[in-house]
Every structure is written in C-alpha cells, then in structure tokens.
Amino acid sequence: MSTFSYSGSSFYYNNEPIQIISGAIHYFRVLPEYWEDRLLKLKACGFNTVETYVAWNMHEPEKGRFNFEGIADLVRFVEIAGGLGLHVIVRPSPYICAEWEFGGLPAWLLAEPDMRLRCYYKPYLEHVDAYYDELLPKLQPLLCTQGGPIIAMQIENEYGSYGNDKLYLNYMKEALIKRGIDVLLFTSDGPTDDMLQGGMVDGVLATVNFGSRPAQAFAKLREYQPDAPIMCMEFWNGWFDHWREGHHTRPAADVAEVLDEMLGMGASVNFYMFYGGTNFGFYNGANGHTADRYEPTITSYDYDVLLDESGEPTDKYYAVRDVIAKHQPFEAIELPPPAQKKAYGEVTLTGQTSLSASLPRISQPVHSPYPEPMEKLGQDYGFIHYSTIISGPRSKQPLYIQDLHDRALVFLDDELVGVLDRSQPGASIELEVPTGGARLSVLVENMGRVNYGPYIKDCKGITEGVRHGLQFLSDWTIHPLPLSDLSGLVFEPLSSHTEPAFFRGEFTVNEAADTFLSLEGWIKGVVFINGFNLGRYWNVGPQRTLYVPGSLLREGNNEIIIFELHGFAAPKVQFVAEPDLG
The missing domain is CATH 2.60.120.260 (Galactose-binding domain-like)
Incomplete structure (x- = not known):
C-alpha cells in the first residue's frame, strides 16, 4: 500500500517529495494492442505518471448495459501502466469534454425530455450513481492505498466553465468517497476568477489548465489556494482540429520553453495530450459556444503533440525529454522500434448498393405524425432518414428544417435538391411540388454532439419539424441508421x-x-x-x-x-x- 498526498507546496509519495510529470493518453482513442507501446514511450520520455479520462458513453452505451471489454477495458489499461512503473491519474467525471461526443455523456440521457445535465438534478444524479456503482468498484482495488497505481481522481471537469452549483459538486465528491475512493481528489479549471469560484470544492485540491504564461496562471491559483502545490492539470502543448479549417501546430521550442519555466517553479504538470490518438467511429465531439455556431471535430485527434496519431515520436517528444532530463534525471529506456508502415x-x-434499397435491410421503420430526433427512438450515433409525401401541386416555396442537427441531404422523388447544414442557420431550399405530389426524403447526419459550453444538450436529427413555406409537414416514416451492423x-x-x-x-x-x-x-x-x-x-x-x-x-x-x-x-x-x- 502507498500514499500520495501534499503538504505545503509539495506532493509526497510514500512520504518522499515528488514532482508529478504526467501525460494524457485516452485508452478509448487507441486500440488495446497499442496501449503498452504508447505507455512505454511516455515512460521513456521521462514521465512518471499517465492521466486518462473515463468516457461514460463507452461504458454504458445503453441505459443499464455496461461494457468494460476491448477498447473499453479501463482496468487493463491501468494495470499495464502500473506494470511499467507509472503512476495513474484518473478523471472519471460523468462529463469529460475531451472533444469527445457529448463530452462523454451517454446520448440516452437526452431521451428524457426534462433532463438537466451537470447539476443537482436528481434524475441525472440517479443515472450517475448507477454508473459509478459499476465503474468505481473496478477502480477501487487499483488505488495506491490498495497497492495499485492510481494516485488521484478528479471531481467533475472544468466545472467553472459551465456552472457554480456547489451542491452538485459536493455530491460528486461524496459519490467518490462513499464508494471507497480514498486517494487525493482534485478539480481542474481555467485560471480565472469566475472559473475557480465556480469549480473549486472545499477540501479538494484545485489545479488549473492552460497553454502558456504559467506564472500568471499559478499566481491566480495561489490567490484562491495559497498553501498547496501548484499543478497544471492540462498543459495544452498542441490543439485539435475542426472540419473546414487548417491543421493546428505549435513549435516544439515554444512548448519546451513553457515546460522549462513550469518545472523551474516546482510545479507539477500533466500534458494534454501526450498522445492524442483517433476519434474512431462516430465519437468525435463538436464545439458550439453560441446557439448559431457549430464546429464538429475531425476524426484524427493527432493534436500535434509528443506522439503523432500513429504513435511515433515527434520533434516535440525529444524537446520535452531534454527539458525533463534537465530538471528530473530519469532512467534511460530504449524506445520501442517504429511501427511498420505499409502502402498497400x-x-x-x-x-455497390444504394441507401434507399438498403433501408429495409439495415433499419426498422418507425411511423410518426412528426419527425422525431434520434434520442426519442433509442438511437445514439450515425444517420437518420425521414420521408413523407407532399401533396401537389404546390408553387415554389422555401423548405425549412427547423432546428436541424446537424447536416441534411434533401431529396424529392429520389433526386437531390439541396443540402442544409446547422452551421448555416436559417438556410432553406426552394421547392416546387408537381401535380400528384412527390416523396420528400431527408437524410440527416449526426456530426457529433457538442462537448463543451452551454449548448451541450444537443439532440440529433430533426428536433422540431419540416416546413414547406409556413406549413409543417406530417406523416413521416423514419429509419434510424446507426450503421452499427x-x-x-x-x-x-x-x-x-x-x-x-x-x-x-x-x-x-x-x-x-x-x-x-x-x-x-x-x-x-x-x-x-x-x-x-x-x-x-x-x-x-x-x-x-x-x-x-x-x-x-x-x-x-x-x-x-x-x-x-x-x-x-x-x-x-x-x-x-x-x-x-x-
């Protein structure tokens, strides 16, 4: 059994001072066959700790059905890290942000019409409790107090960027404690007054997240927490990409300079990310800081960090390793050989088979007087297809999809007549209907639920209705298309x-x-x-x-x-x- 604690401005592991140098690797963004390779490269770079979020939607894809196998085998990931001599920081918040679909929350929460997220709302907390009853007993034997590698756990995530519900935050704290989580608990927030005021919890260590100007960030943290170690829980040494924009990069020398400053101050640090990985499947998130701005994240989570998407060291890796060696000498470990790459x-x-011909083969139809969003039909990700008959003749009028989430292909009698996109609110398609009427079909893609900010309550599909002119259209046949089979x-x-x-x-x-x-x-x-x-x-x-x-x-x-x-x-x-x- 081991202890991890702090006193004054220092952390202690088994009563010996320790400066945490950690890197984020999300087990759910890398296939299990590569976990040990990525973790070994982290240790070889001089890191003593790995940090990971826990994605609720990976572990409870359907209410009451839990999955901890394959890429969701969190226990195995932690055990591999411990076997390599690494400490582990776990951030098991129901909400993780992480540019991950819905910030890690399961889509089925949105099937409940009055659901309130990330606050002291009892139906939400009941779902969290049921999830924690499954998750935390798996992690409790892996705590350092039980002889395992986990030294700390987070309460919620950047909560001060979202709310200030202290009743909720204390509930989350007690949810961990009463399930036997007796390691150091912490919060992480941006280094501003409002974020720290909203996100801090009495009796819980506060940490801050930033990419530059560490002296300024830590000075703000010390205003609120003067007698504790300083730690950057997310050192943003790279950044993520949205569709329709360029690939973000940050010079290795700049990252090394900021790290050198932090370590020289005696601060602990967690790189966000050390290795980014991939948003496989439909798990990418999206940003939507305002009601009319929607920016989905790309499939790659390369992040321009120390390992590239395929796990190979970058210039940033070697620059960071040199800085760490300057402050905290470590045992030299030979890097695993580069993974073989082939051009097949x-x-x-x-x-070939058309979607229209395949609908009855891969989806069961649902009939409804009005379009229903995915969540009401028990669907989480993918596409959803709506069709109805419009009577005719009708003169040319705009066709609106009211509150579209996120991108729709519109067909009239199987001919594409236009594309509507949530990122262009208020857009419409001019549509004339011939004598005898026509079949209107709408294929909507869920491009990723919002993962950060005030608009995370993000239902998918057609969430209100379809209008031709002022008239809402009814009598719809709906085919959910999760494309899971x-x-x-x-x-x-x-x-x-x-x-x-x-x-x-x-x-x-x-x-x-x-x-x-x-x-x-x-x-x-x-x-x-x-x-x-x-x-x-x-x-x-x-x-x-x-x-x-x-x-x-x-x-x-x-x-x-x-x-x-x-x-x-x-x-x-x-x-x-x-x-x-x-």
Missing part, C-alpha cells in the same frame, strides 16, 4: 447511380502493418475496415487520410466498405504509408 496501394471498389447489405456491380450508397471492395495483405487510407476524389462519408468503423472523412479538410492501425488488418483477404453521401471521381482508394493532415 490502390483498391478498386467493385460492389452492416451485415444486411446486399451488394451488386457498380452503377452510375450517385445517391448516397455503400461501396465494397477487397484487398489482400501479406503482412499486417499500420497504414493510411487516402480518399482523394471522394467527398464525404464513413469508412469500415473488416467491420470496424474507422470514422468520417470529408474533402473540406484538413484531414485527407484516415489512420488504419495494423491490428485491424489480417493476413489474406480484407474488406473495405465506404458509405459515400455524394459521389466520387473514381471508385478507387489508396492505402499509403504517410498521413496527410493538410
């Missing part, structure tokens, strides 16, 4: 039909290695490799390739399925050896 070359897609698809030879469709191809691998999928000439969609959802692609940038971990491939025959929304220049893709993040 061009693959031709030979099979594509086994019902029936492929035929390629055709020239360009509506949303699934395309299938095969390729042979003699030796499985990491690779990158180039989708040049394709527009927007989702890729599946051997049934695994790699994530989204979109030609608006900055991401032009998808990372394909070698552990997803098998020697011999492999399958690729692409769900393309718009079309392509040629039915071909390329597996290349280098990423392209613009």
Whole structure:
C-alpha cells in the first residue's frame, strides 16, 4: 500500500517529495494492442505518471448495459501502466469534454425530455450513481492505498466553465468517497476568477489548465489556494482540429520553453495530450459556444503533440525529454522500434448498393405524425432518414428544417435538391411540388454532439419539424441508421447511380502493418475496415487520410466498405504509408 498526498507546496509519495510529470493518453482513442507501446514511450520520455479520462458513453452505451471489454477495458489499461512503473491519474467525471461526443455523456440521457445535465438534478444524479456503482468498484482495488497505481481522481471537469452549483459538486465528491475512493481528489479549471469560484470544492485540491504564461496562471491559483502545490492539470502543448479549417501546430521550442519555466517553479504538470490518438467511429465531439455556431471535430485527434496519431515520436517528444532530463534525471529506456508502415496501394471498389434499397435491410421503420430526433427512438450515433409525401401541386416555396442537427441531404422523388447544414442557420431550399405530389426524403447526419459550453444538450436529427413555406409537414416514416451492423447489405456491380450508397471492395495483405487510407476524389462519408468503423472523412479538410492501425488488418483477404453521401471521381482508394493532415 502507498500514499500520495501534499503538504505545503509539495506532493509526497510514500512520504518522499515528488514532482508529478504526467501525460494524457485516452485508452478509448487507441486500440488495446497499442496501449503498452504508447505507455512505454511516455515512460521513456521521462514521465512518471499517465492521466486518462473515463468516457461514460463507452461504458454504458445503453441505459443499464455496461461494457468494460476491448477498447473499453479501463482496468487493463491501468494495470499495464502500473506494470511499467507509472503512476495513474484518473478523471472519471460523468462529463469529460475531451472533444469527445457529448463530452462523454451517454446520448440516452437526452431521451428524457426534462433532463438537466451537470447539476443537482436528481434524475441525472440517479443515472450517475448507477454508473459509478459499476465503474468505481473496478477502480477501487487499483488505488495506491490498495497497492495499485492510481494516485488521484478528479471531481467533475472544468466545472467553472459551465456552472457554480456547489451542491452538485459536493455530491460528486461524496459519490467518490462513499464508494471507497480514498486517494487525493482534485478539480481542474481555467485560471480565472469566475472559473475557480465556480469549480473549486472545499477540501479538494484545485489545479488549473492552460497553454502558456504559467506564472500568471499559478499566481491566480495561489490567490484562491495559497498553501498547496501548484499543478497544471492540462498543459495544452498542441490543439485539435475542426472540419473546414487548417491543421493546428505549435513549435516544439515554444512548448519546451513553457515546460522549462513550469518545472523551474516546482510545479507539477500533466500534458494534454501526450498522445492524442483517433476519434474512431462516430465519437468525435463538436464545439458550439453560441446557439448559431457549430464546429464538429475531425476524426484524427493527432493534436500535434509528443506522439503523432500513429504513435511515433515527434520533434516535440525529444524537446520535452531534454527539458525533463534537465530538471528530473530519469532512467534511460530504449524506445520501442517504429511501427511498420505499409502502402498497400490502390483498391478498386467493385460492389455497390444504394441507401434507399438498403433501408429495409439495415433499419426498422418507425411511423410518426412528426419527425422525431434520434434520442426519442433509442438511437445514439450515425444517420437518420425521414420521408413523407407532399401533396401537389404546390408553387415554389422555401423548405425549412427547423432546428436541424446537424447536416441534411434533401431529396424529392429520389433526386437531390439541396443540402442544409446547422452551421448555416436559417438556410432553406426552394421547392416546387408537381401535380400528384412527390416523396420528400431527408437524410440527416449526426456530426457529433457538442462537448463543451452551454449548448451541450444537443439532440440529433430533426428536433422540431419540416416546413414547406409556413406549413409543417406530417406523416413521416423514419429509419434510424446507426450503421452499427452492416451485415444486411446486399451488394451488386457498380452503377452510375450517385445517391448516397455503400461501396465494397477487397484487398489482400501479406503482412499486417499500420497504414493510411487516402480518399482523394471522394467527398464525404464513413469508412469500415473488416467491420470496424474507422470514422468520417470529408474533402473540406484538413484531414485527407484516415489512420488504419495494423491490428485491424489480417493476413489474406480484407474488406473495405465506404458509405459515400455524394459521389466520387473514381471508385478507387489508396492505402499509403504517410498521413496527410493538410
């Protein structure tokens, strides 16, 4: 058994002073086959601690159904870290932000119409309690007080950026304590008056998050907490990317300079991130700081940090290692050899099936007088398809989708008539309906629930209604499309039909290695490799390739399925050896 505590301005591990040098690795953003590699590289860089969030929506995808296997095997991740001699910081808040879908909250919370999030609202707290009753008994034996590697846990996450409900924060504190969590508890917030006032909890260590100007940030923290160690819980040494913008980078020398200053002050630090990884599947989040601004995050979570998306050390890695060695000498560890990268070359897609033909094969229809959002139908991620008949004739009038979340392709009698996007509020499509009427179909994509700020209550699909002119349209047939099971698809030879469709191809691998999928000439969609959802692609940038971990491939025959929304220049893709993040 061990102890981790603080007295005055120092942390102590087993009564010996310790300066925490930690790096964030999210187990849910890297396949389990690579956990040890990433953790070993963290230790070889001079870090003594790894930090991870815990994503509730990974562990309770449906209310009452829990998952702690595969990429969700948090216990194994912590045990591997401990086996390498690393301390572990766990941030198990129900809400984690993290540019992760809905900030880690499960989508099914939004099926309850009066749900209030991140506050002392008893129905919400009952769900948190049920989750903690499953999660925390798995972590309690891994605490340092029980001989494990976990030295600290967080209460909520950057709460001062959201609210100031102290009743709620103290409830979260007691929720951990009464379930046997007896390690150091902490909060983390931005270094401003309002954020610290809103997020701090009596009897709990406060830490701050920032990317630069550490003296200023720690001075503000000391105004509120003068007799405790100073720690940057999130040192933003890189940044994430949205679609439609360039790839963010930060010079290694700048990061090294700020780190040198922090360590020279005796501060502890947690790099956010050490290794970013990938938003596989539909788990990317989005920013929506205002009601009319929506910015979804790309599939890559490269973050321009110490390891790139495929886990290879960057210039920043070596610059940081040199700074750490200057302040805290550590045992030299040989880095694992670089993972093999292969360019498997061009693959031709030979099979095709349209979405319209596939709807009855991969989705059960729901009939409703009005469009329902995903959550009301028990759906979490993916797409949702709505259709109805509009009587005619009707003169040309604007078609509005009221409160669209997030991007819709609109069809009249199977012909695409326009695209509407949440990022362009108030947009409409001029629509004329012929004599005899026409079928109106709307395919809506959930581009990622908002993960930060006041607009996290983010239902998906058509959340209010569809109007032609002033008239709301009724009598809808709805097909949920989570795309979690594509086994019902029936492929035929390629055709020239360009509506949303699934395309299938095969390729042979003699030796499985990491690779990158180039989708040049394709527009927007989702890729599946051997049934695994790699994530989204979109030609608006900055991401032009998808990372394909070698552990997803098998020697011999492999399958690729692409769900393309718009079309392509040629039915071909390329597996290349280098990423392209613009």
